[in-house]
Amino acid sequence: SASPTGELAVSFDHRADGELGLGTLARATLRGSGTNRVVDNVRDADWTRDQNELLIVRRVRNRDQLEWPLGKVLYATNGYLSNPRVSRDGLRVVVGEHSTYGAADGDIVVVDRAGTRSALLTNLHDIGGLAWSPDDDEVWFSAGSDDPQSFATLQAINMSGRRRTILAERSDVMLMDIHSSGRVLL
Secondary structure (H helix, E strand, O other), X not given: OEOOOOEEEEEEEEEEEOXXXXXXXXXXXXOOOOEEEEEEEEEEEEEOOOOOOEEEEEEEOOEEXXXXXXXXXXXXXXXXXXXXXXXXXXXXXXXXXXXXXXXXXXXXXXXXXXXXXXXXXXXXXXXXXXXXXXXXXXXXXXXXXXXXXXXXXXXXXXXXXXXXXXXXOOOOOOOOEEOOOOOEEO
C-alpha cells in the first residue's frame, strides 16, 4: 500500500501459500532511505488517508485478524480476509471475507472502528479488488460470475445495498484503487 505522501507498506520475506501469502510488514520510502520492519505474518495492509495508521490483516493461530491500529483486533475469522481498505473518512474498513482458506469466493463486509461487522454482499464468486468511492458512499469491487463463460466485472454497492455494474468488458478486470479525484486503476 502507498500512503498519500509516498510512504510504502511493503512485505519482506514473503512466503507464498498457494495464492495467499504472508510476510513481514515494513515501512519504506520511495526515496530508498531504508526500511523499518514492523510486524510478522501480515497478509495485507492499507494506510489511513492521513497516513497516521496502518490497517493490517495478520495470520495468528490459523485465523486471520483485522487490526486497526496495529495490535488492536477489530475482527477475526477462521477463513481468511483479503483486500482491506480504509474509508477516506477513517471510520470504516471494507474487506473480503472468505470462509474457506485459499478460496476466492466469499463476502464483502464492512467493519467499523468498534469492530461491528456488516455484510454488504454474500456468496460472491472470485472477489477481486475493493476500494471506496471518492465520497465514501459506495464500495467498488471486481468479482466473477457464477457463469464460467463470463468475465469478472467492475461493480459498486452502496451502504443501503443498491448494487450496479460499472464496467463489463470481454476480458477480466481487477480493481486496484480509486483516487480521490475519481480516477480508477484497473
